[in-house]
Amino acid sequence: MYEEFYGFKEKPFQIVPNPDYLYKSPKHQNALTYLEYGLSENVGFILLTGEIGSGKTTLIQYILNNMGDDSEVAVIFNTFVSPNQLLLMILSEFEFPSQKFDKAAALEQLNDFLIEKYAEKKKVLLIIDEAQNLSFEALEEVRMLSNLHTGDQALIQIMLVGQPELIEKLQNPKLLQFTQRIAVNFHLEELDRDETAEYIKYRVEKAGGHNGIFTPEAVEMIYGLSGGIPRSINLLCQAALVYGFADEIETVDKNIIGQISEDKIGIGLGTNLQPKKESNASDSTANLPKKVFKRLRNLETEVQDIRSQLVNRVKELEEKGEGTKKELADRLNQLLEDERSRNAKLLRKYTRLKMRYDVLRRIRKGLEEELDRSLECNNSKAQSSDS
Helix, strand or coil, rough: CHHHHHHCCCEEEECCCHHHHHCCCCHHHHHHHHHHHHHHHCCEEEEECCCCCCHHHHHHHHHHHHHCEEEEEEECCCCCCCCHHHHHHHHHHCCCCHHHHHCCHHHHHHHHHHHHCCCCEEEEEEEEHHHHHHHHHHHHHHHHHCCCCCCEEEEEEEEEEEEEHHHHCCCCCHHHHHCCCCCEEEEEEECHHHHHHHHHHHHHCCCCCCCCCCCCCHHHHHHHHHHCHHHHHHHHHHHHHHHHHHHCCEEEEHHHHHHEEEEEEECCCCCCCCCCCCCCHHHHHCCCHHHHHHHHHHHHHHHHHHHEEEEEEEEHHHHHHHCCHHHHHHHHHHHHHHHHHHHHHHHHHHHHHHHHHHHHHHHHHHHHHHHHHHHHHHHHHHHHHHH
């Protein structure tokens, strides 16, 4: 429709996840690093969370497209299921023929399959998308699957992908054993203003268009309406291009975006039309040490105290007719952003240290095993010489 008018070879803002259009913002690149580390090191559970439309599924598809022939992958999308139904779906994804359900037989069948793939030196990966919908019983069934191993080698690796509600569910005491097995945990945050501008530019150029179709003012409005959520950005941009094509306007400006916002056409029910919600770094703290977790909680408390003080100050100034509420609100937002930025840096630092610790622990274990073998060899030689 509008592709020829704007010089596109294809539509740049499709809603369907397309790994070819993955914009590797610093946040998405960081997520890829964590996920690829978890997969390459065959660690325990891998957890990826993010708001609706933040790009989780696109990230997963990108990873799957780059996996070699030495991997067997099953992806589950329908998660409003019972534990037994989930097990049947997993078998189906691994291309087992459907049959009358027998749990013991199903688990034995899956275990035999995993051992076979292990013998073929193939990795087996289970990805469960929309995992926040799984019941406690289904999550426990998933945990039990992680018990399938040979020696110290896990036969199946499991990745859970879901919305922030998944973190809240996993913090339930019923799932303590589950959370203890999560080795990699990453929360994908929304794009900021600059990243939103780069995201739009990247998609436009990827589709063969020229940079400048969207004015800076239009991009600013898109960021405000979308909250930095990629799917919402796509909906707004696609609607803007349709509006521009209909009116034969070659450059999308703030007037077009304003019209879309007013009409609420093509935006989608999920678009954030309220002020941008700040991300909460504490959402990703399920596995932090108590001292670090306490520090983050204290910071959040301090922020709330500051906020209360500012709100009281706003009321005082409004009564006296001094200053503006907007200036004080901006100060509040800046304080909140600064504090949460520090929280996020602390979380990233802890995660990097934990990764290094895991690597050093494996190296130490290898050296100890090598030393034991050396001592055993020397003892054998000494006994031989004595005899």
